[in-house]
Amino acid sequence: MEGISKGIDDRTAEMAVVGLGYIGLPTAIMFANSGFNVIGYEVRKEVVDRINSGRAHIVEPEIDKLLKKAVESGRLKATSNPEDIRGKEAYIICVQTPLNEDKTPNLSYLESAVKTVARAMKKGSLVVIESTVPPLTTAKMARLIEDITGLKAGEDFYMVHAPERVMPGRIFKELVYNSRIFGGITPESAELAEKLYRAFVKGQTFKTSSTVSEVVKLMENTFRDVNIALANEFAHLAHQYGINVFEAIDLANTHPRVNIHTPGIGVGGHCLPKDPHLLVWPAKDDFGLIRLAREINDGMPLLAKDLLFEALKTVNLPPERAVVAVLGLAYKGDSDDTRNSPAKAFVEAIEGDVEEVRTYDPFVEGTHGSVEDVLKGADAAVIATDHSEFRSLNWEGLGSRMRTRILIDGRHVIKEPPEGFIFKGIGRGDC
Numbered sequence: 001m002e003g004i005s006k007g008i009d010d011r012t013a014e015m016a017v018v019g020l021g022y023i024g025l026p027t028a029i030m031f032a033n034s035g036f037n038v039i040g041y042e043v044r045k046e047v048v049d050r051i052n053s054g055r056a057h058i059v060e061p062e063i064d065k066l067l068k069k070a071v072e073s074g075r076l077k078a079t080s081n082p083e084d085i086r087g088k089e090a091y092i093i094c095v096q097t098p099l100n101e102d103k104t105p106n107l108s109y110l111e112s113a114v115k116t117v118a119r120a121m122k123k124g125s126l127v128v129i130e131s132t133v134p135p136l137t138t139a140k141m142a143r144l145i146e147d148i149t150g151l152k153a154g155e156d157f158y159m160v161h162a163p164e165r166v167m168p169g170r171i172f173k174e175l176v177y178n179s180r181i182f183g184g185i186t187p188e189s190a191e192l193a194e195k196l197y198r199a200f201v202k203g204q205t206f207k208t209s210s211t212v213s214e215v216v217k218l219m220e221n222t223f224r225d226v227n228i229a230l231a232n233e234f235a236h237l238a239h240q241y242g243i244n245v246f247e248a249i250d251l252a253n254t255h256p257r258v259n260i261h262t263p264g265i266g267v268g269g270h271c272l273p274k275d276p277h278l279l280v281w282p283a284k285d286d287f288g289l290i291r292l293a294r295e296i297n298d299g300m301p302l303l304a305k306d307l308l309f310e311a312l313k314t315v316n317l318p319p320e321r322a323v324v325a326v327l328g329l330a331y332k333g334d335s336d337d338t339r340n341s342p343a344k345a346f347v348e349a350i351e352g353d354v355e356e357v358r359t360y361d362p363f364v365e366g367t368h369g370s371v372e373d374v375l376k377g378a379d380a381a382v383i384a385t386d387h388s389e390f391r392s393l394n395w396e397g398l399g400s401r402m403r404t405r406i407l408i409d410g411r412h413v414i415k416e417p418p419e420g421f422i423f424k425g426i427g428r429g430d431c
Contacts, residue, residue, distance in 0.1 A: 004089045004124055004158075008196050011035035016085035016120070017092045018113045020047060020078060022058055022270070022337065023130060023164045024094030026171045029066050031092075032076035034199040040078040041085050041116070051078040059336040059363055062172050086120040090196060092128045093117065094164070096270065103277045105134050114141045118148040126158040126192050132217055132271060133161070134278045138210035142185050154186035160193040161210040163217035168269075168335045179204040183213020218279035222290055225272045227261040229293035232300055235263035235427035245427035246412055263427050265384055265410030266300040266342025268331025273297070273340040300426070301346040304410045307424040308350065308380055311406045314422055317379060322354045323403065325378040327371065328385020328411075329361040336363035343384035346410070362389055372401060380406035383413050395421065 007013030013036065017028040020042040032038040042048050050057045054068040070076035079085070095109040110131055117127055127145065129138055138161040142153040151157050161183040166174040180201055184190030190207040198205070208216075231249065238245035249260045267273055276294055280287045312322055331341040338344060351357050359367040360374035368374035371389075375381055375398055383390055390411075395418035399405045407418065409425035417423035423431050 004126060005192065005195065007089050008192075008199070011199075013089035013196075014087075015039070015090045015092065016041055016088045016117075017094060018085070018117060019093060019095035019109075019131075020051060021094065021096070022060075022168065022171075023166070024092075025051065025056065025058065025067070026060065026063065026166075026175060027092060027094060027130065027164075028076055029063070029070045030172070030175055030200045032070035032073065033066060036075065036199065038070075038076050039085055039088070040076065041080070041082065042078055043080060045080050048078040048080050051076075060171050061169065066172065082116050082120060085117075087122050088120070088125065090126045090128070091117045091121060092130060094130045097131050097133055097274075097278070098270075099274050099277055105278050105281055107133070107137065110137070110141070111144065114144055115148065118145045121145075121149070121157065123151060123156050126160070126189070126196065128160045128162050128193055128196075130162055130164050132163060132221075132275055132278065133214055134281050135211050135214045135218070136282060137161075138183065138214060139185060154189065158189035158192050159185045159210070160189045161213040162193055162197065163213060165217075165220070168332055168337055176200055177203045179206065181206050181208060181213050181216055183208050183210040183216075185210050215279070218275045221271045221275035222279050222293075224261065225267060225276050225297060226289065226293040227259075228263070228267055228272075229296040231261045231263040232296050234260070236303070238427050238429040240429065242429045244430045262412065264300065264342075264386075264412065265304045265426060266345060267297040268339065268341040268343075269337065270339045298345075300410075301342050301349050303426060304346050304382065304384070304408060305349050307426065308382060308406070308408050311380065311408065311422045311424050315404055315406070317404060319350075319353050320355055322379045323356045323358065323377060324350060324354050324380045324382060325358045325360065325368075325374045327360055327374070327381060327383045327390055328387055329359055329364045329367060330385050330387070333386035333411075334363070334388055336361075338364060341385075342410075346382065346384055361385065362387060371398065376401045377403050379404035380408060382408040382410060384410050386411040386413055 015038045018041045020040045028038050028040045054071045056063045093113045095113045098106050100106050142159040165178050182190040182193040235245045276290045329343045358374045361367045405421045407421045407423050
């Protein structure tokens with residue numbers, strides 16, 4: 001431990017970041033700009049080429065400037081050759097852990113990354129898993145490394161789970177100022193990882209076991225998912241009672257011990273739709289509340305579909321003759337991330353039932369070029385993502401381009417329904 005500890009102190013410890021996606025690339029950039037030599041390993045050759053030319057393949061504020069600085073300094077390089085990450089002092093694994101179709105965890109990406117690291121690492125290396133994983137996974141991956149290398153975890157190498165805790169659109173700020181948890185398979189492992197990340201982390205740091213760290217990450221997102229499901233249930237009730245659920249939530253949240261989240265067309269991203277399943281997967285008992293919350297949130301695109309079809313019925317337009325324009329495909333405003341996007345789930349839900357589905361997203365390739373373009377001749381516009389652009393649209397002017405003026409708001413972007421439109425919004429039982 002003394003050798004790598006000294007290397008961290010004087011920034012001579014060489015690092016490899018495995019997986020250069022939404023978390024891996026910003027993490028690699030932060031370590032490189034903190035003075036470490038970092039090699040990023042990524043199997044996608046086109047991503048490697050972009051990074052080495054100083055161009056990011058993901059959308060995030062400041063990323064192009066920070067990436068250019070890291071690459072031009074010579075401290076960050078990307079590669080698809082596993083030989084290039086051989087013999088490093090520290091390895092940080094940032095690969096996806098998606099769900100299979102049956103909602104069980106798919107750990108094949110993680111296992112592949114761990115095997116790659118095991119074949120490259122040396123005695124005394126630190127291995128950090130940032131990926132969100134089911135409880136007990138880090139210990140399992142440590143045993144996998146032991147089987148491949150013959151080294152002993154906690155003695156010959158150090159193993160830690162250090163979950164990312166950032167939000168797209170704020171990644172670089174939150175990497176620095178958010179608190180971090182370091183769950184080691186031994187206390188020494190956690191201490192070493194904490195020391196490494198202190199190169200740029202200014203928030204609080206906490207050391208614990210790897211299993212506690214895994215559970216904490218999953219609990220955080222499960223809490224949010226369950227709270228959103230409750231808000232979505234309130235939205236359903238608002239339609240029955242004829243009220244604006246957002247007004248009711250704002251008033252309820254004036255209570256000092258109440259914090260109801262925001263309802264909407266659904267929950268997306270790489271964390272919330274997945275992490276509750278990861279949390280309960282290894283457990284022996286069924287946990288009804290957590291699973292029910294997932295079902296409620298997964299069902300919200302269908303509520304948006306119901307609102308759309310109700311509006312079509314109002315103007316006596318059969319769905320099979322309707323042209324529907326969906327505004328937004330990303331799961332989150334001002335992001336290009338479409339992973340588990342409820343907007344895409346909504347598109348899939350109405351395809352086949354309507355004449356045509358069009359899409360426009362200013363951050364996602366392959367959609368119409370503009371709002372004006374996608375709405376030309378459309379019968380209905382459905383706001384499925386809360387991009388900033390959609391908050392300031394001139395609907396009176398846009399309506400003149402539409403064949404039928406129907407507006408469905410799945411993200412509470414529209415505060416006052418525009419005149420001349422049939423308007424329906426999730427939770428807007430007052431309309």
